[in-house]
Amino acid sequence: MITVDGQCLAAFVFGTTVGVLVQRSRWCNTAALRDAMLFKSYRNTKALLVAMMILTVGFTAMISFGNGNPMRFDVGINQFIGLFLFGIGMVFAGACTVSSWVKTGEGNIGALWALLFLIVGLFLSSLMWSFTYWPLAGQTMTGRPNAAGLQFGWADALTLQRDTGVPAVVFGIIQAAALYALYRRILKRERATQGEGKTASAPAPTPVAPAAPALAKIATEQALGAPAALPTLGE
Amino acid sequence: MDFFKKSLDPIVALAIIAVFDIFLFQIVGAWTVGGGETMIAGLFVKALIGAKEMNRIPFWRMVFKPTWAYWKIYISLGMGFGALVSAILSKEFYWRVPKHLSEWVMITIGGLLMGIGIRLSFVCNVSTFLGLTPEMNLGGYLAVSGLVIGAWVGTWVYKKILEA
Numbered sequence: 001m002i003t004v005d006g007q008c009l010a011a012f013v014f015g016t017t018v019g020v021l022v023q024r025s026r027w028c029n030t031a032a033l034r035d036a037m038l039f040k041s042y043r044n045t046k047a048l049l050v051a052m053m054i055l056t057v058g059f060t061a062m063i064s065f066g067n068g069n070p071m072r073f074d075v076g077i078n079q080f081i082g083l084f085l086f087g088i089g090m091v092f093a094g095a096c097t098v099s100s101w102v103k104t105g106e107g108n109i110g111a112l113w114a115l116l117f118l119i120v121g122l123f124l125s126s127l128m129w130s131f132t133y134w135p136l137a138g139q140t141m142t143g144r145p146n147a148a149g150l151q152f153g154w155a156d157a158l159t160l161q162r163d164t165g166v167p168a169v170v171f172g173i174i175q176a177a178a179l180y181a182l183y184r185r186i187l188k189r190e191r192a193t194q195g196e197g198k199t200a201s202a203p204a205p206t207p208v209a210p211a212a213p214a215l216a217k218i219a220t221e222q223a224l225g226a227p228a229a230l231p232t233l234g235e
Numbered sequence: 236m237d238f239f240k241k242s243l244d245p246i247v248a249l250a251i252i253a254v255f256d257i258f259l260f261q262i263v264g265a266w267t268v269g270g271g272e273t274m275i276a277g278l279f280v281k282a283l284i285g286a287k288e289m290n291r292i293p294f295w296r297m298v299f300k301p302t303w304a305y306w307k308i309y310i311s312l313g314m315g316f317g318a319l320v321s322a323i324l325s326k327e328f329y330w331r332v333p334k335h336l337s338e339w340v341m342i343t344i345g346g347l348l349m350g351i352g353i354r355l356s357f358v359c360n361v362s363t364f365l366g367l368t369p370e371m372n373l374g375g376y377l378a379v380s381g382l383v384i385g386a387w388v389g390t391w392v393y394k395k396i397l398e399a
Contacts, residue, residue: 002262002263004304004306006262007262007263007306008304008305008306008308008309009309010259010262010263010306011259011263011306011307011308011309011310011313012309012310012312012313012316013313014255014256014259014266014310014313015309015310015311015312015313015314015316015317016313016314016316016317016320017251017252017255017313017317018252018255018266018310018313018314018317019313019314019315019316019317019318019319019320019321020317020318020320020321021243021248021249021251021252021317022248022252022314022318023317023318023321023322023325023327024238024239024242024243024248024321024325025242025243025244025245025247025248025249026242026245027245027248027249029360029361029364030386033382033383033386033387033390034386034389034390034393037386037387037390038390038394043245044245046245046246047244047245047246047248047249047250048249048364050246050249050250050253051249051250051252051253051256051364051365052364052365052368052369054250054253054254054257055253055256055257055265055365055369056368056369056371058253058254058256058257058260058369059257059260059265059369059370060369060370060371062257062260062261063370067261068260068261069260069261069262069263069264069265070260070264070265070370070372071264071265071362071366071367071370071372073357073358073367073372073374074374075372075373075374075377076374076377077377078355078356078357079356079357079358079374079377079378079381080356080377080378080380080381081355081356081381082351082352082353082354082355082356082357082358082378082381083352083356083358083360083363083377083378083379083381083382083385084352084381084382084384084385084388085348085349085351085352085355085385086348086349086352086353086356086359086360086381086382086385087352087381087382087383087384087385087386087387087388087389088345088348088385088386088388088389088392089344089345089346089347089348089349089350089351089352089385089389090345090349090360090386090389091345091385091386091389091390091392091393092341092342092344092345092348092389092392092393093341093342093344093345093346093349094341094342094345095345096349096359096360096361097268097269097272097311097349097353097359097360097361098268098314098360098361101268101311101314101315101318102314102315102317102318103318103331104315104318105314105315105316105317105318105319105321105322106318106319106322106327106328106329106331107322107328107329107330107331108331109330109331109332109333110331110332110333110338110339110342113333113339113342113343113346114342114343114345114346114349115272115346116346117342117343117345117346117347117350118272118276118346118347118349118350118353119272119275119276119279119280119350120346120347120350121346121347121348121349121350121351121354122272122273122276122350122351122353122354123276123277123279123280123350124347124350124351125350125351125354125355126276126292126294126295126299126354127292127294129293129294129298129354152373155372155373156367156370156371156372156373156375157370157371157372158370160371168371171371172369172371175369175371
């Protein structure tokens with residue numbers, strides 16, 4: 001059993017590694033969604049999918065052998081609503097939880113400001129927390145369905161393995177295959193887009209109205225093969 | 236060092252992070268940021284208003300009792316530290332300040348929404364994509380749906396603002 005100090009040290013070493021790798025690769029979860037939706041640019045989306053595939057097989061394999069520390073986490077409507085708000089927020093701020101820390105480390109005051117107001121939002125909403133009523137926790141998150149608390153109970157690879165007797169890794173491989181199918185589809189779409197770019201004799205038309213200079217500039221850069229990024233957080 | 240002179244393919248970066256994350260999953264748990272940020276919020280406010288006042292708020296008394304002995308805090312601090320070292324070694328550290336008032340407003344609203352979202356759902360984007368979903372937690376699928384729809388709405392609004 002690892003001590004609390006050991007846990008904190010392991011977490012710090014892991015976090016530092018993440019900080020270095022994300023800083024060097026410019027990976028951003030916000031861009032993984034936003035750029036795919038806005039520019040059909042999948043540089044960050046593909047990386048996210050690869051990580052999800054590795055982790056799905058890795059985590060479920062460990063769960064199959066009784067190892068690892070999966071989150072004992074109840075499924076609830078609050079997760080949908082909370083992440084919906086989060087999704088809007090991360091596009092507005094131009095950074096997710098990872099990139100806000102990484103950009104702060106690079107000297108980005110906008111990212112630091114986003115973190116500060118994330119803390120403010122967290123604290124203000126914590127004042128509305130109730131032990132017995134939604135929004136949640138405590139008596140509502142018991143591992144069993146609870147209609148009043150809009151909770152469906154606990155269901156993950158571990159419960160699936162327990163209930164079916166089939167090793168969790170089998171389900172993990174199925175999920176990883178579904179993620180891989182999505183990855184292949186993105187590659188196919190990218191190849192199709194590149195093919196269109198090569199056959200076009202004239203410069204690629206910008207998919208936005210002339211009244212939108214910022215988007216038009218980015219779209220032109222896209223057509224020329226430059227990396228996609230919106231000018232957020234002072235960059 | 237060559238590593239700090241050129242950029243890294245994000246697929247390679249995320250694949251390495253995923254392998255490390257499997258080790259972290261064995262030691263303490265999967266990579267998450269929202270939990271650490273919640274605790275940092277608690278510690279931050281506790282330093283401002285004092286332990287006695289903080290203890291009067293049920294959430295901070297019963298769910299997230301502010302403490303420094305919480306491993307998730309150190310992932311966040313490590314990310315900031317790692318990025319700082321990496322930015323200095325690659326000569327990419329410099330102060331960047333948003334130029335326009337509109338940027339400050341968008342970042343402020345965005346930060347608030349992210350904070351409210353984390354508090355309401357008890358998870359962040361990292362736990363959603365790289366924690367709950369790989370563990371095949373049904374909550375992860377709900378959270379991914381919410382996050383993708385939210386990002387779509389946010390992108391739509393952002394695009395309208397840029398076009399205007």
